Amino acid sequence: MRRIVVLILACLAAFAVAVADEGMWMPGQLPELGDAMKAAGLEVDATSLSDLTAHPMGAVIWLGGCTASFVSDQGLVVTNHHCAYGSIQHNSTEENNILEDGFLAGSLEEELSAAPGSRVLVTTRVEDVTDRVLGAVPENASGKTRYDAIEAAEKALVAECEKQDGVRCRVSSFYGGVIYQRFTQLEIRDVRLVYAPARSVGKYGGDVDNWMWPRHTGDFSFLRAYVGPDGRPAEPAPENVPYRPKHRLQVATNGVDNGDFVMVAGYPGRTNRYRLADEVRNRIGWSYPMALEVYGALLTSVEQAVEEYPDAELKVAPLLAGLNNMTKNYTGMLAGFDRVDVAAAKREMETELASWIAADETRTARYGTALDDLRELVAEDQLNRERDLYWGIVRRSTMLRAASRLYRLAHENLKPDMEREPGYQERDLSRMRRSLERMESTYDRRVDRWVWGDAIRMYAALPADKRVAVFDKQFGIGADGVDSNKLDAVLDAMYANTGLESLETRLEWMDASVEAFQASDDPFIRLAVALYPVDLEMEAEDEALTGRFEEARPRFMEALIAHQRSLGLPVYPDANSTLRVTTGHIAGYSPRDGVRYEPFTTLEGLLEKETGVEPFDSPEPLLQAIRDGDRGPYGLDSLGSVPLDFLSTVDTTGGNSGSPTLNGRGELVGLLFDGAWESLLSDWYYEPDRVRSIHTDVRYMLWVMDRVDGAHRLLREMGIKPSFAAE
Numbered sequence: 005m006r007r008i009v010v011l012i013l014a015c016l017a018a019f020a021v022a023v024a025d026e027g028m029w030m031p032g033q034l035p036e037l038g039d040a041m042k043a044a045g046l047e048v049d050a051t052s053l054s055d056l057t058a059h060p061m062g063a064v065i066w067l068g069g070c071t072a073s074f075v076s077d078q079g080l081v082v083t084n085h086h087c088a089y090g091s092i093q094h095n096s097t098e099e100n101n102i103l104e105d106g107f108l109a110g111s112l113e114e115e116l117s118a119a120p121g122s123r124v125l126v127t128t129r130v131e132d133v134t135d136r137v138l139g140a141v142p143e144n145a146s147g148k149t150r151y152d153a154i155e156a157a158e159k160a161l162v163a164e165c166e167k168q169d170g171v172r173c174r175v176s177s178f179y180g181g182v183i184y185q186r187f188t189q190l191e192i193r194d195v196r197l198v199y200a201p202a203r204s205v206g207k208y209g210g211d212v213d214n215w216m217w218p219r220h221t222g223d224f225s226f227l228r229a230y231v232g233p234d235g236r237p238a239e240p241a242p243e244n245v246p247y248r249p250k251h252r253l254q255v256a257t258n259g260v261d262n263g264d265f266v267m268v269a270g271y272p273g274r275t276n277r278y279r280l281a282d283e284v285r286n287r288i289g290w291s292y293p294m295a296l297e298v299y300g301a302l303l304t305s306v307e308q309a310v311e312e313y314p315d316a317e318l319k320v321a322p323l324l325a326g327l328n329n330m331t332k333n334y335t336g337m338l339a340g341f342d343r344v345d346v347a348a349a350k351r352e353m354e355t356e357l358a359s360w361i362a363a364d365e366t367r368t369a370r371y372g373t374a375l376d377d378l379r380e381l382v383a384e385d386q387l388n389r390e391r392d393l394y395w396g397i398v399r400r401s402t403m404l405r406a407a408s409r410l411y412r413l414a415h416e417n418l419k420p421d422m423e424r425e426p427g428y429q430e431r432d433l434s435r436m437r438r439s440l441e442r443m444e445s446t447y448d449r450r451v452d453r454w455v456w457g458d459a460i461r462m463y464a465a466l467p468a469d470k471r472v473a474v475f476d477k478q479f480g481i482g483a484d485g486v487d488s489n490k491l492d493a494v495l496d497a498m499y500a501n502t503g504l505e506s507l508e509t510r511l512e513w514m515d516a517s518v519e520a521f522q523a524s525d526d527p528f529i530r531l532a533v534a535l536y537p538v539d540l541e542m543e544a545e546d547e548a549l550t551g552r553f554e555e556a557r558p559r560f561m562e563a564l565i566a567h568q569r570s571l572g573l574p575v576y577p578d579a580n581s582t583l584r585v586t587t588g589h590i591a592g593y594s595p596r597d598g599v600r601y602e603p604f605t606t607l608e609g610l611l612e613k614e615t616g617v618e619p620f621d622s623p624e625p626l627l628q629a630i631r632d633g634d635r636g637p638y639g640l641d642s643l644g645s646v647p648l649d650f651l652s653t654v655d656t657t658g659g660n661s662g663s664p665t666l667n668g669r670g671e672l673v674g675l676l677f678d679g680a681w682e683s684l685l686s687d688w689y690y691e692p693d694r695v696r697s698i699h700t701d702v703r704y705m706l707w708v709m710d711r712v713d714g715a716h717r718l719l720r721e722m723g724i725k726p727s728f729a730a731e
Contacts, residue, residue, distance in 0.1 A: 025586070025587060025588040025589070025653040025654065025655055025692065025695070026574065026576075026655050026690045026692065026695075027574050027576040027586060027655055028272050028275070028576055028577075028579050028584040028585075028586050028655055028656070028657075029576050029584055029585050029586065030178070030576070030577065030582070030583075030584060031053055031054045031055075031056060031061060031130070031583060031584075031585060032054050032130065033054075033576070034050045034051070034053045034054050034585060035050055035051045035054055037050060038050030038051065041587055044265055044587060044589070045264070045265020045589070045668045046265065046267070046587070046668050047668035047669045047670075048060075048668070048669060048670050053269075053585055056127050056128060056129070056130065056583070057128060057129075057250070058251070059251045059670060060251065060253055060269070060664075060666060060670035061251075061269060061583070062126075062249070062250055062251035063075075063249065063251040063252050063253045063664075064127075064269045064270065064583065064663075064664060065081065065124050065125060065126050065127075066124075066125040066126075066127065066189065066271045066583075067083060067087060067122070067123070067124065067125070067662065068123055068125065069087070069659065070083055070084060070087035070271075070659065070661045070662040071083070071087075071269075071270035071271050071659070071660060071661065071662045071663040071664075071676075072087065072124070072227070072662045073252075073253050073663075073664040073672065074229075074249040074251065074252045074253065075252055075253050075255060075672065075722050076252055076721045076722050076723075077248055077249065077252055078228070078246040078247075078248070078721060079192075079228050079229035079230065079231075079246040079247035079248065079249060080198065080226060080227075080228055080246075080718065080721055080722065081124060081195075081226065081227040081228060081229060082224060082225075082226055082662075082664075082672075082675065082705075083224070083225060083226075083227065083661075083662035083675070084223045084224060084225065084661050084662040084675060084677045084700075085200060085201065085205075085206030085207060085222070085223045085224055085225045086206070086207065086223060086325070086661065086677065087225070087661050087662040088118075088197065088200060088225035088227060089103075089321075089322060089325065090119045090122075090322055090442075091116075091118035091119040091122060091195075091197045091227070092107065092197065092200050092225070093119075093318065093321050093322055093445065093446075094118070094119035094120075094442070094445045095107070095116045095117075095197060096318055097318075098315070098318065101318065102200065103203055103318065103321065104202065104203050105202055105203075106200055106201045106202035106203070106205070106206075106713065107197065107199065107200050108198075108199045108200075108713055108714070108715055109197075109198050109199065110717070111717075112228075112246065115196040115197060115198050115228055116196055116197040117194075117195075117196055117197075117240055118195040118196055118197055118227060119442055119445070120438035120439070120441040120442045121435055121438030121439055121441075121442055122195040122227075123172075123191055123192065123193055123195065124191075124192040124195055124227075124229040124247075125172060125189040125190070125191055125192075126189060126190040126192070126249070127187055127188070127189050127583055128171075128188050128189065128190055129187070129188040130185055130186070130187055130188075130583075131185060131186045131188075132183065132184070132185055133161055133175060133184050133185060133186045134182075134183050134184045134185075136157060136161060136184075137154055137157045137158065137161070137175065137177075137184040138154075138184070139157075140153050140154070140156065140157035141153040141154060141157075145551075145555075146551060146552050146555050147548040147549075147551045147552050148544065148547055148548040148551055149551065150551035150552070150554055150555055151547045151548065151550050151551030151554065152547070152551075154551075154554060155426070156422075157175075158175040158184075159422055159426065159429075160422070161173070161175050161186050162174060162175060162186075162431075163422065165186060165188055166431060168188070169236060169237075170190060170191060170236050170237035171188050171189060171190055171191060172189045172190075172191035172431075173186060173187065173188050173189070174186070174187050174189075175187075176580050176581070176582050177580070178577040178578075178580065178582075179278075179558065179561040179562075179565065179575075179577050179578075180278070180553075180557035180558050180560070180561045180578075181554050181557055181558040181561075182558045182561050182562055182565070183577075185582070187582065187583075190237065191237055192229040192230070192231060192237050192247055193237055193238065193239055193240065193434075194229070194230035194231065194237075194238060194239065194240040194241065194244050195227055195228070195229060195230070196227065196228050196230060197225075197226075197227060198226040198227055198228050198718070199225065199226040199709075199713075199715055199718060200225040200226070201222055201224070201225070201708055201712075201713060202623050204618070204619070204621050204622050204623055205221075205222040205622065205623065205626065205708060205712075206221070206222055206223055206224065206225065207221065207223075207619065208220055208221045208222065208610075208619065208620070208622065209221055209613075209619050209620065210618065210619025211325075211328040211329075211332065211619070212619055212620075213619070214328070214329060214332050214678070215332055215333070215336055215678060215679065215680065215681045215684065216680075216681055217601050217651065217680050217681070217696070217698060218601065218602075218605045218609060218649070219605060219648075219649045219678070219698055220605050220609060220610040220613055220648050220649065221648075221649060221677065221678075221700065222648075222700055222704055222705065222708055223675065223677035223678075223700045224675055224700055224705045226718060228246060228247075229246070229247040229249075230244040230245060230246055230247060231244060231245065231246075231247045232244055232245075233245055235247075235248070239434075253664055253666070253670075253671065253672040254671045254672065254723070255671065255672045255702055255706070255722055255723070255724060256667055256669075256671035256672060256673050256702065257637065257638070257702070257703065257706060257724060259640065259647065259673050259674070259701055259702055259703045260590055260650070260667055260673045260674070261590065261640065261642055262590050262591070262592075262603050262604070262642070263589055263590055263591070264589060264590045264667065264668075265587070265588075265589055265667065265668045266587070266588055266589065266590060266652050266654060266665050266666065266667060266673065266674075267585055267586065267587040267588070267654065267665075267666050267668075268585070268586050268587075268588075268652075268654045268656060268660060268663045268664070268665050268666070268676050268697070269583065269584070269585050269663060269664060269666065270583070270584065270656070270659065270660040270662070270663030270664075270676065271581050271582065271583055271584070271659050271660070271663075272579035272581070272584055272656055272657045272658070272659045272660045273579060273580075273581050273657055273658040273659030273660075274578070274579055274580065274581070274657070274658070274659075274687070275578045275579040275657055275686075275687045275688075276578060276687055276688050277578055277687075277688060277689065277690065278561060278564060278578060279350065279688065280350060280354065280375075280378060280379060280382055281347045281348075281350035281351040281354060282379055282382045282383065283382055284341075284346050284347040284350050284688060285347045286382075286386055286389075287337075287341075287688070288338070288341045288346075288347065290386075290389065291389065292334045292337055292338050292341075293338065294390075294393060295330075295334055295393065296331055296334040296335060296338070298393060298394070298397060298462065299327060299330055299331055299334075299397075300331050301458065301462060302327060302397065302400075302455060302458070302459065303324075303327040303328065303331055305454060305455045305458040305459075306320060306323060306324055306327060306451060306455055307324070308454070309450065309451040309454040309455060310324070310451065312450075312454075313448070313450045313451065316448040316450060316451050319445065319446055319447065319448045319451075320446070320448055320451050322446060323446070333684060336681050336684035336685075337684045337685060337687070337688075339681070339684075340682065340684050340685025340688075340689075341685065341688075343682075343685070344685060344689060344691065346685070346688055346689045349689065354375060356567070357375065357563060357564060357567050358375055360567050360570070361374075361375075361563060361567075367563070367566070370562075370563075371559060371560075371562070371563035371566075374556070374559040374560040374562075374563050375560060375563075377556045377559070377560075378553075378556045378557060378559075378560045381549070381552055381553055381556055384549065385549060385553075390466065390470050391466070391470040391471070394462060394463045394466055394470070394471075395463070395472065395542075397459040397462065397463065398456070398459050398460055398463045398475065400455070400456065400459060401452060401456040401459075401528075402443060402446075402447050402452050403452065403498075403499070403502055403504050403505070403528040404456075404528055404531060404532065406440065406443065406504050406510060406528070407504060407526070407528040407529045407531065407532035408532040408535065408536075408539065409436065410510070410513045410514060410516070410521075410529075410532075411518075411521045411529065411532045411533060411536060412425075412428060412536070412539075413428055413436070413514060414516055414517060414518045414520075414521055415518055415536075416428035416429075418518070433514070436514070437511065437514065440507065440510045440511060440514075441507060441511075443507070443510070444507055447505070449499055449505065452499075453495055453496075453499050456495065457491060457492065457495050460479060460481075460486065460491060461485075461486060461488065461491070463481075464476075464479075464481045464485045464486040465485055468483065472535070472538055474534050474535055474537075474538055475531075475535065475538075478494070478531055478534070479491055479494055480494070497527065498527040498528060498531075501525075501526070501527055502526050502527055502528045502529075503526055504526065504528055504529070513529075521533055579657055579659065581659055586654045586655045586656060587654065588652045588653035588654035588655070588697075589652060589653050590603050590650055590651065590652050591603055591651060591652065591653050591696070592651055592696075593651070593680070593682075593693065593694060593696050594693075595680075595681070595682050595694070601651065601680075601696075603650050603651040603652075604640070604643055604647045604648070604649070604650050604651075604701070605647070605648045605649045605650075606643055606645035606646065606647060606648055607630045607635075607645050607646050607648060607704075608630070608645055609648065610622065610630065610648060611627065611630055611631075614627065623712070625712050626708065626712045629711050629712055634711055634728070635707070636707060636710060636711060636727040636728060637727055638703040638704070638706055638707040638710075639703075640703070646701075646703055646704055646707050647701040647703055647704060648700075648701060648704045649698055649699060649700055649701060649704070650674065650698075650699050650701050651680065651696045651697070651698060651699075652665070652696065652697050652699060653692075653695065653696065653697075654676070654697045655686065655690065655695060655697075656676055656679060656697045657679070657686065657687055660676050660697075661676065661677055661678075662675060662676070662677070663675070663676040664676075665699045665702075672702055673701070673702050674699035674700055674701050674702050675699060675700045675702070675705070676697055676698070676699050677698060677699065677700055678697070678698040679695075679696070679697055679698065680694075680695075680696040680697075680698060682694040682695075682696070683695045683696055683697070706719065706724065710726050710727055710728045710729070711727075711728045714728075714729075716728075716729040
């Protein structure tokens with residue numbers, strides 16, 4: 005392990021003199037890039053960015069799917085509107101629809117509990133644990149043996165770490181399993197909603213504008229982290245008090261201008277830039293097109309159900325938003341693959357790597373079979389792709405998912421805690437309970453039953469060898485598919501006779517025995533019990549294959565890293581939901597011949613886009629404020645207006661949503677919330693002339709807070725004097 009770490013750092017040193025905007029860098033790598041970052045516009049010491057307990061990194065937090073940051077010494081958190089969407093929706097009712105109208109707490113006492121399970125995670129320590137993970141793997145182990153050894157080592161490392169009070173720990177792998185790191189995070193479990201603008205500000209443009217430029221979206225919201233009276237993380241309780249973070253971001257009210265240096269710190273989800281050509285071809289030729297077809301059909305099904313039952317729209321709003329985002333993302337990804345022959349680029353890389361390995365006996369001895377071994381596994385992994393896709397959608401029934409998780413918990417509870425599957429240990433039970441509670445605000449029987457029925461019909465059209473016999477028997481699926489009338493009768497009976505729609509009942513099942521489940525006459529529980537052996541069999545197959553990948557992928561990556569070192573190229577790891585930093589500049593771009601996008605949008609541009617019809621239907625007070633010309637101190641002279649959103653060249657992906665956009669001094673100048681349409685391909689392939697991230701400008705956020713919504717209390721809390729407050 006030490007050899008490969010040295011190799012990576014050596015590669016960084018060679019690359020530092022010419023660092024580009026490409027790369028989601030681990031904080032520990034930044035000191036080696038310091039000179040290049042300083043030349044680009046960084047004013048703070050790059051070494052300070054590798055210290056997660058120092059400013060500004062100590063203010064950057066994870067929401068478990070999005071990023072956020074502290075902006076006051078009273079635990080005030082700023083993130084995207086779409087990152088707080090679940091909590092806004094959770095607190096909305098038909099009578100008080102704050103998802104539509106917005107929300108502003110007038111005091112601490114008026115702040116609302118976020119959705120069940122909401123957390124603020126503050127990363128406090130990162131440790132290399134590669135030797136401890138890989139040292140636990142028996143020599144020459146592969147398949148399930150290797151998988152189990154790595155999992156056991158990771159669980160032991162997490163358990164050791166979580167002996168500390170109030171922390172959540174995890175182990176993540178980098179470069180496909182070359183390096184393992186343990187992350188310690190302070191886990192704040194009492195999170196409250198403080199302020200969210202109206203839907204027509206926070207989601208302006210809706211799914212029409214999603215991934216598009218120009219944008220006019222005020223994608224921001226505020227939460228607050230609370231702890232017990234003793235200052236330690238605690239379960240939500242009235243007596244809890246605001247958390248006092250060690251670090252907070254200062255808001256730069258003067259923002260940024262075209263060409264300025266910016267950086268983003270956040271938790272990007274997943275990228276695939278080191279995948280093989282065969283993996284790219286599978287995504288282009290099968291995976292994305294088929295997923296687009298299947299999930300597009302599910303989206304249509306949800307929309308049809310909501311049209312039939314409009315009073316269900318509020319509950320299924322997160323589901324609709326997720327499906328819309330997914331299908332549009334896949335569409336943009338395929339458009340990118342049409343534009344660039346990524347598979348050919350990957351094959352060229354593989355050919356060059358193979359030649360480089362073959363040119364040296366030592367390299368041949370070490371890496372000689374790495375490429376071929378990985379290619380064989382990739383081909384094997386694709387054998388069950390059709391079954392896995394359709395099996396995944398029939399398992400989406402809210403009731404079946406709940407029943408299956410609860411029955412699995414009953415089995416796992418029979419084991420010592422350290423032998424349980426991840427997700428079912430004692431450390432996970434509180435989150436499972438919150439998940440069951442959250443169903444109260446997201447489940448509608450009519451929509452769930454409608455969409456599940458359509459999913460089963462799609463699944464039933466598969467050949468028999470791609471289906472699951474136990475599931476087929478339940479619904480009468482045969483060689484000719486399924487009889488829709490009989491299916492409807494079965495579904496009606498299942499939903500009419502389940503007790504799992506009751507929160508009290510769901511929570512009671514968390515403590516039930518295996519025998520109680522097996523004796524139950526609840527139709528969803530009976531189905532979960534019948535499917536359990538199938539689930540275990542598929543899981544074991546998947547783990548065995550994963551274990552083989554955990555042996556083959558690192559050998560390929562070690563070879564690739566060594567080859568890149570010889571060429572002086574970057575070796576940042578693929579994104580994996582761990583803290584990263586990326587740098588860039590404010591810049592427009594040309595998406596196609598004859599078209600040039602400027603880097604800023606303005607208030608006047610919003611007026612031009614406005615139609616008064618959703619999703620282009622801003623609140624009248626906001627429109628009137630624009631017409632009145634009330635800019636306050638939030639304008640940008642070069643624009644002659646308040647900048648609304650802006651583009652930058654920073655390298656980001658999903659999970660970066662809500663990430664603070666910082667200037668060279670580490671001050672907050674915006675919130676990253678999206679990528680441009682042409683950037684979607686960057687999950688697989690980086691195009692410097694087209695990769696652009698989209699940010700809400702902090703000046704627009706402040707202007708809306710000050711001039712439109714009157715969030716003056718929050719402005720003062722952030723150290724900003726309101727310009728439109730009545731003194």
